[in-house]
Amino acid sequence: MSREPSEQVDRWASAVIGAAIEVHRILGPGYLEKTYEEALAIEFALRGIPFSRQHPVALTYKGHPVGEGFLDFLIGGELVVELKTVTSFAEIHKAQVISYLKATGHVLGLLINFHVPVLKDGIKRVVYSQD
Numbered sequence: 001m002s003r004e005p006s007e008q009v010d011r012w013a014s015a016v017i018g019a020a021i022e023v024h025r026i027l028g029p030g031y032l033e034k035t036y037e038e039a040l041a042i043e044f045a046l047r048g049i050p051f052s053r054q055h056p057v058a059l060t061y062k063g064h065p066v067g068e069g070f071l072d073f074l075i076g077g078e079l080v081v082e083l084k085t086v087t088s089f090a091e092i093h094k095a096q097v098i099s100y101l102k103a104t105g106h107v108l109g110l111l112i113n114f115h116v117p118v119l120k121d122g123i124k125r126v127v128y129s130q131d
Contacts, residue, residue, distance in 0.1 A: 003129050005108040012079045013110055017123060019043040020112050024119040033085045036114045037072055050076045057103050071100055080109035094126055101128035
């Protein structure tokens with residue numbers, strides 16, 4: 001069954017991208033991921049974007065709890081946002097977002113890499129559709 005993000009989730013994704021572009025415009029590349037996370041939290045608050053930071057996710061295996069993961073941000077209770085500061089995305093980064101989408105039941109994730117000269121080159125939209 002294929003699912004598409006709701007219009008609200010798409011609006012939040014656009015708002016998050018705008019906030020991330022502003023953070024990158026001011027700070028530029030080269031800092032630790034935590035620095036961008038802190039700056040984004042400030043920018044989200046300034047823009048009235050609802051977020052939870054380091055949001056816990058219960059992980060299960062065949063219905064049994066096996067641990068806990070943490071999303072960098074959960075926006076509006078529906079949009080997963082993962083931050084990176086890497087030279088380039090690897091397949092594992094996308095796989096991580098898909099795993100979080102599966103674990104939470106959410107459809108859309110944004111993978112944002114601040115270690116790029118132009119931020120639009122560091123944004124990957126990840127849609128999880130159950131087959």
